[in-house]
Amino acid sequence: MLEAAGVNVRFGGVRAVSQVSLSVTRHEIVGLVGPNGSGKSTFLNALTGVVPASGSFAVDGQAVSLGRPAKARAAGVLRTYQTPQVYTALSCVENVMLATAPRRWMGASSAIAARPRMIAAERNRYSRAVEMLSRVGLADLAGAPAAGLSYGDRRILEVARALAGDPKVLLLDEPSAGLNEQETARVGAILAEFRADGLTLLVVDHKIEFVSKLCDRVVVLALGEVIAQGEPADVWRDQQVIDAYLGLEDA
Amino acid sequence: MPGSEQPATAGAQTLWRPTLLARRGHKDVLPDVYRRHDYSSISIFVVIVLAVRTLFVSGLSAQDSYNLWLIYAIAALGFYLVFGVAGRFAFSQTFMMALGAYLAAWLSKSVPVWQAMLYSLAISAVVALILAVLLIRTNEFYFGIATLAIAGIGTLVFQNWTAFAGPSGLVYNIPSIEIGGFVAETETDFFWVMLVGVVVALLVVSLIERSPLRREAIAARDAPMVARTLGIPVAWIQVIMFVLGSVFAAVAGSLYAQWQGVISPDTFGIDLSIGIFLMAILGGLGSMWGVIIGAAFYVFIPQYLQSFSQYQNIIYGGLLVVILILLPEGLVGIAARVRDARRGRAHLTTGPGGNGGVLHWLAEAVSHARSSRS
Numbered sequence: 001m002l003e004a005a006g007v008n009v010r011f012g013g014v015r016a017v018s019q020v021s022l023s024v025t026r027h028e029i030v031g032l033v034g035p036n037g038s039g040k041s042t043f044l045n046a047l048t049g050v051v052p053a054s055g056s057f058a059v060d061g062q063a064v065s066l067g068r069p070a071k072a073r074a075a076g077v078l079r080t081y082q083t084p085q086v087y088t089a090l091s092c093v094e095n096v097m098l099a100t101a102p103r104r105w106m107g108a109s110s111a112i113a114a115r116p117r118m119i120a121a122e123r124n125r126y127s128r129a130v131e132m133l134s135r136v137g138l139a140d141l142a143g144a145p146a147a148g149l150s151y152g153d154r155r156i157l158e159v160a161r162a163l164a165g166d167p168k169v170l171l172l173d174e175p176s177a178g179l180n181e182q183e184t185a186r187v188g189a190i191l192a193e194f195r196a197d198g199l200t201l202l203v204v205d206h207k208i209e210f211v212s213k214l215c216d217r218v219v220v221l222a223l224g225e226v227i228a229q230g231e232p233a234d235v236w237r238d239q240q241v242i243d244a245y246l247g248l249e250d251a
Numbered sequence: 252m253p254g255s256e257q258p259a260t261a262g263a264q265t266l267w268r269p270t271l272l273a274r275r276g277h278k279d280v281l282p283d284v285y286r287r288h289d290y291s292s293i294s295i296f297v298v299i300v301l302a303v304r305t306l307f308v309s310g311l312s313a314q315d316s317y318n319l320w321l322i323y324a325i326a327a328l329g330f331y332l333v334f335g336v337a338g339r340f341a342f343s344q345t346f347m348m349a350l351g352a353y354l355a356a357w358l359s360k361s362v363p364v365w366q367a368m369l370y371s372l373a374i375s376a377v378v379a380l381i382l383a384v385l386l387i388r389t390n391e392f393y394f395g396i397a398t399l400a401i402a403g404i405g406t407l408v409f410q411n412w413t414a415f416a417g418p419s420g421l422v423y424n425i426p427s428i429e430i431g432g433f434v435a436e437t438e439t440d441f442f443w444v445m446l447v448g449v450v451v452a453l454l455v456v457s458l459i460e461r462s463p464l465r466r467e468a469i470a471a472r473d474a475p476m477v478a479r480t481l482g483i484p485v486a487w488i489q490v491i492m493f494v495l496g497s498v499f500a501a502v503a504g505s506l507y508a509q510w511q512g513v514i515s516p517d518t519f520g521i522d523l524s525i526g527i528f529l530m531a532i533l534g535g536l537g538s539m540w541g542v543i544i545g546a547a548f549y550v551f552i553p554q555y556l557q558s559f560s561q562y563q564n565i566i567y568g569g570l571l572v573v574i575l576i577l578l579p580e581g582l583v584g585i586a587a588r589v590r591d592a593r594r595g596r597a598h599l600t601t602g603p604g605g606n607g608g609v610l611h612w613l614a615e616a617v618s619h620a621r622s623s624r625s
Contacts, residue, residue: 048480069479078480085477087470094282094466099481108491111462112455118462119281125463126281143283165481 001026001200002047002077002169007055007066009039009046009224016042017053018224022202024169029191029201031211031232034221035245040204041082043221044171048072048079059168076168082177084154088147092138092157095146096129097122099165132164133157136190152183156190163194172203176210184210208236220244284465289457292540293450300446314438318510320550321445322503327530327542328452329499334528335536336465337492338472340391343382343398344500344527346405349519351375351501352508353409353416356425364429364509371505372498379497383490402524409516420516428509441510448506449543452499456539459495468492533574535581544582 002024009017017039024030032040046053049069057064059075078099086095105114105121133139136156141149146157155175162170175191176184184207191201191214205211211218212232219229222244228235235241300321308317326348333341351371358367386397409420416422428435428444435441459465470478471485478485508514526549534545552570556563578584 050476050480069476070482070484073480073482081477085474087473089469089473090466091282094284097282097463098466098470098478098483101482103482106463106467108459108462108464108495111464112458115458119285122281122285122463161481 001028001060002202003056003058004043004047005056007043007046007053007057009042009051009053015224017046020055020221020224020226022219022226024200024202026200027195027198028217029195029199029203029215031215031218032202032204032221033206033208033211033218033235034227037223038221038244039224040221041173042224044079044173044202044204048077048171073165076166077171078162078165078167078169079171080155080158080162080173080175082173084151084158086146086149086154086157086161088145090146091143092133092146092149093126093129093142095157096132096161096164097125099161100125100128101166129164132160135193136160136163137186152179152186155179155183155187159187159190163199167200169200169202172201172205174205175203176205176207188214212236282466285461287457287461289453289461293453293457296453296540296543297446297450304442311438314442316550316554318438318441318445320547321442321449322507322510323527323530323546323550324449324543325445325452325506326500326503327527327534327546328449328456328539329496329503330527330531331496331536331539331542332456332459332492332499333496334531335542336460336472337468337489337496339387339489339493340395341398341493341496342395342524343401343405343497345519345521345524346398346402347375347379347497347500348504348507348523349405349409349514349516350378351504352514352519353420353422353504354501355505356422356508356514357415359426359509364426368428368505368509372501375501376494376498379494379501380490382497383493387486387489387493399524402521406516406520416516421513422508422515423513425508425512425514427512428506435509445506445510448502452502453539453543455495455499460539464488464491529571531581533571533581535578535583537580537587538583541581541583548582 002022004023005021007017007020007022008015020039020043022030022032022043032043034040042051045051046055046066047057049067049072051067053066055066057066057072059077062075064075064077065071086092087098090098105118110118130139130142133142136159138153138157138160141153146154149157155178159172159175162172172191175187179187188210191199191203195201195214203211203214215232217229218232218235220227220235220238220241222240227240227244228238230238304314304317308314326344329347330341330344333339333344354371354374355364355367358370362370382398382401386394386401389397406420409416411420428441433440435444467478467483468488470481470483471488475485504519507518511518530545530549531542532545533548534543535541553563553567556566559566574582580587
């Protein structure tokens with residue numbers, strides 16, 4: 001489903017991500033772990049066009065050009081961010097509606113001259129967005145401004161928004177960061193529910209328990225390179241992984 | 252800026268009450284913004300404008316200011332779309348006013364006035380589109396400076412291009428508005444024309460705001476990269492908003508030319524550029540009504556302060572500072588504050604002057620310092 005090969009990201013002289021190849025098959029949940037600064041988030045940024053990168057990237061067999069956020073989105077790649085990026089000036093349901101496709105009747109001309117069609121399309125987006133919010137347990141807050149949400153609810157709203165975009169592959173950047181155990185469990189439960197629907201997921205995270213519970217397979221990055229991959233339980237026993245996490249890696 | 256503020260400590264439940272439709276069990280409806288009573292508000296606005304004019308506006312100079320207010324309101328509504336909704340700080344609003352004015356003046360030498368106006372708007376829109384495509388990818392400050400430069404270059408061109416704009420950019424005897432059999436001659440005639448202009452501008456803004464465009468423009472404004480990864484065409488949306496706002500300015504400019512019959516580059520100088528920014532900040536960018544109130548402040552308050560003779564500017568400056576500090580959402584923010592206080596709910600501010608905005612942040616810092624002292 002998602003194939004990335006030889007992805008490189010450079011910041012000046014620093015190689016943040018170096019020749020990383022990674023694939024996620026349909027309905028698979030892959031965890032991307034590694035110590036701070038190992039290039040996990042940068043890798044997600046590279047795939048979604050947030051930072052310039054080189055390498056090859058394909059979704060569902062179709063090549064996607066790197067460095068173009070719109071291309072990645074069009075290919076069905078949606079993502080969340082390390083700090084929840086919800087729009088506080090908008091209501092929760094409007095946040096979710098930002099992702100709902102298709103993009104039709106959205107321009108200035110239809111806003112002025114094709115209002116019935118525009119409104120019909122909006123109703124459709126609205127009902128789908130509310131449906132998504134009720135699945136993640138935020139339906140009661142659909143009309144509330146996102147500015148009033150707690151940190152945990154913001155994270156869930158962001159996940160709901162990404163899911164509403166009908167992702168072929170969903171990329172989550174540290175979905176458990178900054179959440180307490182209860183909130184982490186809520187996020188985990190939501191992801192587990194959507195997994196039953198055939199969600200394909202690449203998740204970056206630190207919490208070993210969260211990753212072990214959720215993921216079919218784990219890929220470990222250290223200093224921008226893949227050092228290990230396999231089933232979660234095996235990977236944690238890998239000496240190289242232990243060294244990388246404890247900082248014994250020669251730099 | 253999403254995610255940058257502290258989450259509210261009060262439970263989110265207290266911040267929002269289900270809308271009437273939602274309480275009645277209607278699931279398949281629309282976001283709250285579509286339930287705004289804009290047409291009623293615009294009707295009430297028209298009634299107020301008429302009432303105030305009948306009751307308080309007498310004499311030629313008062314009528315003149317009243318019309319000027321309406322013209323500035325049109326240009327400021329354009330700035331509201333560009334800066335308030337789309338978040339692009341465009342200094343080119345006065346340049347677009349000048350362009351609209353000079354084009355209308357020049358074209359009306361050869362075609363009927365209404366055609367001159369129409370062509371003037373079309374050409375201004377094309378010029379705005381070209382500028383937007385060239386400039387929109389520049390970052391905040393660079394965009395501001397670039398549009399300021401455009402305004403500066405524009406002034407020079409109008410001053411020196413004699414064949415188009417007359418000697419030193421002075422154009423006299425611009426023919427008055429003439430539509431069908433109606434020829435605008437008196438201040439009252441022009442008042443009606445400008446009122447129609449403002450109402451049309453308000454309607455267009457209202458239609459834009461009650462459409463997906465507002466939502467996407469806000470997304471593109473507050474976190475462009477996040478918006479791009481959601482598939483929102485950030486640059487295109489900002490181009491569209493810039494062109495729309497610029498056309499508003501061109502309308503205001505061409506109306507001004509036909510109303511006054513004489514224009515010069517100084518009419519649309521840097522003073523007015525800053526003036527339009529002031530209208531937006533003072534009135535507030537939380538809604539389209541803010542700039543209307545801001546334009547009124549900009550036109551009328553200095554006149555009332557004339558009786559203070561030499562202290563006039565000090566008082567005016569003081570007033571500006573006080574409003575900016577006490578009302579980070581502008582004068583229009585008073586209404587929202589009162590409404591939220593009456594409903595007993597927390598007040599969440601929005602827009603660049605509001606939630607997450609610089610001025611809001613300042614106000615938060617001040618109130619935080621105060622509460623930690625007590």
